[in-house]
Amino acid sequence: MSTPFYVSPQQAMADRAEYARKGIARGRSVVVLTYADGIVFVAENTSRALHKVSEIYDKIAFAAVGRYNEFENLRIGGVRYADLRGYSYDRADVTARGLANVYAQTLGTIFSSVGEKPYEVELIVAEVGRTDADDQIYRLTPDGSVVDEKNAVVVGGNADSIGSYLGQRHRAGLSLAEALKLAVDGLARDPNGGSPRTMTPEQLEVAVLDRKRPQQRKFKRILGGQLARLLSGDESAAAEDGNDEGADTE
């Protein structure tokens, strides 16, 4: 019979945190920025079907990095939670804060339970408000901590270097095209100080929570032609709200 050996709680938690952090660091980053009309999500993602950014509810969106099956599971749980809550009470009673708390509890319980391996995910839950002062962005780490963020947030591999780059350059009231350009510049940077990569629209997954959108559901993907025009700095493309492209679905 093998003898169980003692590991101090500190060491166990540190090991788990290290394990999760390494898993997350392998993935590409996701950037979330506020702009004049809402919140923009930019992820480096060549897949058209496996999303890193998704709609949760009317004004709430979700972005994640890390292990796909784990954050997909959390995303679906979040959609179920939001829909059930909105159905039981009212649509107005579904909030990003509530959702972030549920995610925090879920991640925290998994992180500290001996039987489960910690999730290798980092999440962002964001809610667009009536004005930019009401926008809420929460970042969740694998251990279940919630960080209330402002303006610009990055999760994933090079989060620190991109984060400081964005932090210095972000200002209130950016247009969508400006915010998008800033986000892409951040993602394209080489953490080792080399020359930045070139990013094409095909490599990017972009979505917004647009408070100006007349529909109840403020989430909208920015796809294809509209994305290319925005990236090339065409401000007028921001005003498009076509059903043909960039609708809620694809």
Added chain:
Amino acid sequence: MEANLSGTGRLPAAFLTPGSSSFLDFLDSHAPQLLPGRRPLPEGMTVEAPHGTTIVSAVFDGGVVLAGDRRATMGNVIAQRDIEKVFPADEYSAVGIAGTAGLAVEMVRLFQLELEHYEKIEGTVLSFEGKANRLTTMIRSNLAMAMQGLAVVPVFAGYDLDLGRGRIFTYDVTGGRSEERAGFAATGSGSVFARGSMKKLYRDGLTGEQAATLAVQALYDAADDDSATGGPDLARKIFPIVTLITEDGFRRLTEDEVSEIAVSITDQRREHPNGPQAPLL
């Protein structure tokens, strides 16, 4: 009910279990008491609840119109004069309901959520047939209550993006679904009269505005002969709800637009109480 986050406050296992993309299925397994059909009445009991009445729908070039009157009745009493019976189901479809008002509204709410939930989980919308079939399932689950007088009979209309045209599905209380290929449909207590009216007025190649006028004419005729259907209420400024669904999505006509149609029809009916006349041959 709250999302049952008792204990640690973490999401219950049911929330994180991979499974169906259907919100109905999720409710059925996790919180069945929230489903409308899950509240059986005692044997032989009937409940008198407000009933909604006439819904009409017609296909036109590039879309479909779905309209409903505003009256809810309880026996011979007008229970409500401004009830809404036509709702958007999603961006490209709408549902109009006749039958027990409370249940019908609940069913619509759940149906909207079902479509939205699927769309969010799957990242794509259900096919038009798929949406129509989900509604079948929901009506079927209400059969026990329908047998006791609490029926819900919807009309489902929308723009089929794959086929590029408007389509209408009607249902019976058992969930039997049929596509209306004649181009128009009506349901509810005044539907007999509305259908007769549309049969005479409907033709191919209508524009959206013409189809909206047709729908209001049919509702007028239904209200004319069915006491449970409300006509345009000029004194209170309560007009039918008229919605158009086209390639551009769902649009409910504004009160001004509907009032303009309703007033011109009412004016014309002062001269010809039976409405426009079709040639004998």
